[in-house]
Amino acid sequence: MGVFDGLQLPKILFETDSKYNGHIQVWQVGNTKKIKVDKIDQSISYTSPSCNRLVWGKAVDILKEQEPNLKNVLILGLGGGTMAHLISRAFPEVEIVSVELDPAMVQIAKDYFDIETIPNHRIINDDALRVVVEPETFDLREHYFQAIIVDIFLGEKFPDLGKSGNFIAALKRMTVSGGLIIFNRIYLDYHQDDVNTFIDYVSETLQNVSNQVVAGYTNSDNVLIYGRT
Numbered sequence: 001m002g003v004f005d006g007l008q009l010p011k012i013l014f015e016t017d018s019k020y021n022g023h024i025q026v027w028q029v030g031n032t033k034k035i036k037v038d039k040i041d042q043s044i045s046y047t048s049p050s051c052n053r054l055v056w057g058k059a060v061d062i063l064k065e066q067e068p069n070l071k072n073v074l075i076l077g078l079g080g081g082t083m084a085h086l087i088s089r090a091f092p093e094v095e096i097v098s099v100e101l102d103p104a105m106v107q108i109a110k111d112y113f114d115i116e117t118i119p120n121h122r123i124i125n126d127d128a129l130r131v132v133v134e135p136e137t138f139d140l141r142e143h144y145f146q147a148i149i150v151d152i153f154l155g156e157k158f159p160d161l162g163k164s165g166n167f168i169a170a171l172k173r174m175t176v177s178g179g180l181i182i183f184n185r186i187y188l189d190y191h192q193d194d195v196n197t198f199i200d201y202v203s204e205t206l207q208n209v210s211n212q213v214v215a216g217y218t219n220s221d222n223v224l225i226y227g228r229t
Helices: 055-066 082-090 103-112 128-133 165-174 189-205
Strands: 011-018 022-029 032-037 040-044 072-076 095-099 121-124 145-150 175-186 207-215 221-228
Touching (some): 011 103, 022 103, 055 082, 055 145, 055 221, 072 082, 145 165, 165 175, 189 221
Parallel strands (some): 072 145, 095 121
Antiparallel strands (some): 011 022, 207 221
């Protein structure tokens, strides 16, 4: 038997071009599927052994610590649904609303990541800013969610809307008093000045702000920034 016998090489299951995310690929690596945009892993299979130590699992750890009786959560940025799957497993009775701008990403989540098997999960295919500024248009209520997770990216870029005062003010209106807001940001070297400025800004608008750097794959880190309204 050769040293490479039985080795499963990565393969591309699907790829498409999106006007929002550019070139999107779905990779199969062993038993794990991944979504790659601009060579950045945007989602992985929720069954992957590495899920819990990566940013998605660490965000769920924060929810467990900060909101152990979580009943509802708003996720801005669906991707392949890794976060939604993990939250549903950690809080089986939770109501989840996910917002995703890119219809191509929603379709991929359905076709490759079992997104439709999550109970009590609603997907809104629209712009995150519009959803939080005009919640009644989407049958949502202000001052309703115990927690909001902001996981919006276009490739590796954090959209400018995510850093705007109007957006963060709208997020605060969507939560219950003292609700938890978690931001996921990529924290590569050339992102760090921008992210550190963002942390300072969030610290001025939310209470009890903390952050946690999460090591990813090679040369890829994220930082989770979270605080209360």
